[in-house]
Amino acid sequence: xxxxxxxxxxxxxxxxxxxxxxxxxxxxxxxxxxxxxxxxxxxxxxxxxxxxxxxxxxxxxxxxxxxxxxxxxxxxxxxxxxxxxxxxxxxxxxxxxxxxxxxxxxxxxxxxxxxxxxxxxxxxxxxxxxxxxxxxxxxxxxxxxxxxxxxxxxxxxxxxxxxxxxxxxxxxxxxxxxxxxxxxxxxxxxxxxxxxxxxxxxxxxxxxxxxxxxxxxxxxxxxxxxxxxxxxxxxxxxxxxxxxxxxxxxxxxxxxxxxxxxxxxxxxxxxxxxxxxxxxxxxxxxxxxxxxxxxxxxxxxxxxxxxxxxxxxxxxxxxxxxxxxxxxxxxxxxxxxxxxxxxxxxxxxxxxxxxxxxxxxxxxxxxxxxxxxxxxxxxxxxxxxxxxxxxxxxxxxxxxxxxxxxxxxxxxxxxxxxxxxxxxxxxxxxxxxxxxxxxxxxxxxxxxxxxxxxxxxxxxxxxxxxxxxxxxxxxxxxxxxxxxxxxxxxxxxxxxxxxxxxxxxxxxxxxxxxxxxxxxxxxxxxxxxxxxxxxxxxxxxxxxxxxxxxxxxxxxxxxxxxxxxxxxxxxxxxxxxxxxxxxxxxxxxxxxxxxxxxxxxxxxxxxxxxxxxxxxxxxxxxxxxxxxxxxxxxxxxxxxxxxxxxxxxxx
Numbered sequence: 001x002x003x004x005x006x007x008x009x010x011x012x013x014x015x016x017x018x019x020x021x022x023x024x025x026x027x028x029x030x031x032x033x034x035x036x037x038x039x040x041x042x043x044x045x046x047x048x049x050x051x052x053x054x055x056x057x058x059x060x061x062x063x064x065x066x067x068x069x070x071x072x073x074x075x076x077x078x079x080x081x082x083x084x085x086x087x088x089x090x091x092x093x094x095x096x097x098x099x100x101x102x103x104x105x106x107x108x109x110x111x112x113x114x115x116x117x118x119x120x121x122x123x124x125x126x127x128x129x130x131x132x133x134x135x136x137x138x139x140x141x142x143x144x145x146x147x148x149x150x151x152x153x154x155x156x157x158x159x160x161x162x163x164x165x166x167x168x169x170x171x172x173x174x175x176x177x178x179x180x181x182x183x184x185x186x187x188x189x190x191x192x193x194x195x196x197x198x199x200x201x202x203x204x205x206x207x208x209x210x211x212x213x214x215x216x217x218x219x220x221x222x223x224x225x226x227x228x229x230x231x232x233x234x235x236x237x238x239x240x241x242x243x244x245x246x247x248x249x250x251x252x253x254x255x256x257x258x259x260x261x262x263x264x265x266x267x268x269x270x271x272x273x274x275x276x277x278x279x280x281x282x283x284x285x286x287x288x289x290x291x292x293x294x295x296x297x298x299x300x301x302x303x304x305x306x307x308x309x310x311x312x313x314x315x316x317x318x319x320x321x322x323x324x325x326x327x328x329x330x331x332x333x334x335x336x337x338x339x340x341x342x343x344x345x346x347x348x349x350x351x352x353x354x355x356x357x358x359x360x361x362x363x364x365x366x367x368x369x370x371x372x373x374x375x376x377x378x379x380x381x382x383x384x385x386x387x388x389x390x391x392x393x394x395x396x397x398x399x400x401x402x403x404x405x406x407x408x409x410x411x412x413x414x415x416x417x418x419x420x421x422x423x424x425x426x427x428x429x430x431x432x433x434x435x436x437x438x439x440x441x442x443x444x445x446x447x448x449x450x451x452x453x454x455x456x457x458x459x460x461x462x463x464x465x466x467x468x469x470x471x472x473x474x475x476x477x478x479x480x481x482x483x484x485x486x487x488x489x490x491x492x493x494x495x496x497x498x499x500x501x502x503x504x505x506x507x508x509x510x511x512x513x514x515x516x517x518x519x520x521x522x523x524x525x526x527x528x529x530x531x532x533x534x535x536x537x538x539x540x541x542x543x544x545x546x547x548x549x550x551x552x553x554x555x556x557x558x559x560x561x562x563x564x565x566x567x568x569x570x571x572x573x574x575x576x577x578x579x580x581x582x583x584x585x586x587x588x589x590x591x592x593x594x595x596x597x598x599x600x601x602x603x604x605x606x607x608x609x610x611x612x613x614x615x616x617x618x619x620x621x622x623x624x625x626x627x628x629x630x631x632x633x634x635x636x637x638x639x640x641x642x643x644x645x646x647x648x649x650x651x
Contacts, residue, residue: 040138040139041055041058041139042058042137043137044132044134061139062108063108063109063110063111074086078106082106088102089102089120093122098122101117102120103115121136122134164186167186168186169183169187170258170259171203171261173250178220179200179203180201180202190238191207204216209234216233219231223250227250229246230245232244233245244266244267246262279311282420286307286423289303290304290431297432297435298331301319301331301428301431304424305319305332308421312387312417315405316403316404318333320400321399322352322399325347328342329341339404348376352388352400355400360390361418364384365409366385366409367384383404383405387421388401388403388404398429462489465485465488466489469481473485515547515549516545518545519545522550522557523537523557530558530561532570533570536573537573537575538576540578542576543582546583547646552626556618556644561574563616582645584644586639586641590639592640630643
């Protein structure tokens with residue numbers, strides 16, 4: 001704007017003579033400089049009350065450039081109510097040619113309206129465009145400070161919003177659809193989208209899987225109609241479908257409601273809950289299986305193995321028996337050819353050897369990664385994943401319960417999974433111990449039945465003989481009956497001794513009952529008691545020391561010697577020698593047919609008319625009490641050969 005447009009005629013005191021220096025007002029740009037120095041917003045309204053010119057302070061307050069402001073109406077500058085008041089003020093200044101004032105609020109681009117006092121002054125007829133009015137706005141200082149506070153708070157909220165670690169989207173509801181207006185950095189990272197890709201897009205269409213779309217639309221309606229929404233939802237994140245807790249809050253209830261959608265990732269929490277539910281269900285299933293009184297151990301074990309495979313997500317589960325360095329599979333599930341019931345292998349060719357050696361649970365996620373690629377079990381079976389634990393019965397190793405997979409497991413076995421396998425193993429140990437105890441009780445009951453029969457039958461015969469002979473001697477005073485009475489009483493004493501021997505012989509011995517026994521000395525003393533001159537004993541380097549109960553070991557040897565003489569005759573020859581894990585006693589008598597070898601070890605069985613049938617049964621109970629095993633085969637000269645092995649029995 002030129003000087004002539006901003007000033008009227010010069011007052012007389014400003015006029016100078018030809019030799020006077022030029023007046024300040026005549027300097028080029030003087031008026032523009034003065035206007036630029038004005039701190040208040042200045043308006044120049046044209047004849048139609050539209051803005052014709054604005055200074056820098058006005059542009060700063062409104063947030064618009066001079067180009068944008070030029071031509072704006074009073075309504076655009078002051079709103080509907082303010083425009084009427086400003087229009088009256090400007091018209092009055094134009095008509096009355098005097099300054100007029102009004103209180104209004106100037107609208108801004110990014111903030112609330114700014115209260116101000118607007119003073120309108122007309123241009124003089126010769127100073128500017130006709131019918132133009134200049135306005136000067138005095139801004140309310142308090143309002144300016146308030147606006148600055150609002151801007152500061154807005155900036156702080158924006159920084160907080162953008163810096164939140166939780167994904168947040170700012171949206172507007174248009175025709176029932178949530179349209180994104182902005183997102184924070186965490187949102188971009190979580191959902192793998194940039195701000196430019198999501199702005200003005202349908203939030204639900206972008207993030208919600210098709211099967212959950214109707215649910216998401218219902219939540220948007222709920223936020224508009226009922227208020228804040230909190231719900232667990234599934235959304236397509238950068239890593240695939242994830243679980244979130246959605247908090248949707250509206251902060252504007254105008255015709256186009258606006259709000260924030262806050263997404264808290266609860267995927268790990270949901271996975272933990274699912275894992276806990278699966279574990280609880282597995283434990284309930286285990287309880288139902290183990291508490292089933294109608295099922296056999298084998299049936300329950302099959303179900304336990306299947307449950308373990310399902311819980312651990314592996315295809316193979318096996319129950320093994322380990323004896324004498326050999327692993328034999330008793331029960332199994334899965335189609336692996338080397339892991340089927342009845343299959344066996346040296347323990348050294350099995351992962352179970354590491355379990356046994358470790359004496360605790362062994363868990364392997366990837367055998368090859370542990371440098372086991374050349375290990376015999378890996379070469380033989382190709383198993384990569386393994387978890388197994390020992391089964392102990394009465395404190396001794398019985399076997400293992402194992403689960404395996406030919407594939408590599410995605411993650412290490414968790415503590416809960418390890419505990420689950422240990423629980424199954426302990427249950428198997430308990431069941432097997434109970435079964436062993438039951439079998440022992442049944443054997444004891446069988447012995448009791450045999451004892452009752454022996455007492456009722458074998459003792460009755462010599463007792464009747466003694467009573468009858470005693471009556472005859474009393475009636476006839478014939479003392480010739482006394483030898484027969486003596487023989488009957490001796491027979492009864494023999495039977496009672498055998499009954500006592502088989503009774504305590506079946507009791508399991510503890511370490512306190514055992515000690516080192518000189519077998520050679522025991523053999524010699526036992527042979528002296530037999531006292532059959534025609535019989536021969538050949539000792540072939542027997543073990544020098546046997547860990548046993550000496551009195552019971554002595555009874556065992558005496559019974560074997562007497563059994564050989566009873567069936568082989570007074571001139572029988574016996575041999576005693578060492579085995580790798582024990583010793584043997586054999587004779588050259590008639591031997592025992594293979595079909596009768598099992599029967600001769602039962603109480604009450606005898607092929608001799610005067611025999612009690614307890615001799616070999618006593619031998620068997622003494623062997624069992626020590627935890628040994630007894631084998632019966634044919635001797636080298638056709639007689640009977642009894643082999644006593646010091647390894648643990650299968651009972």
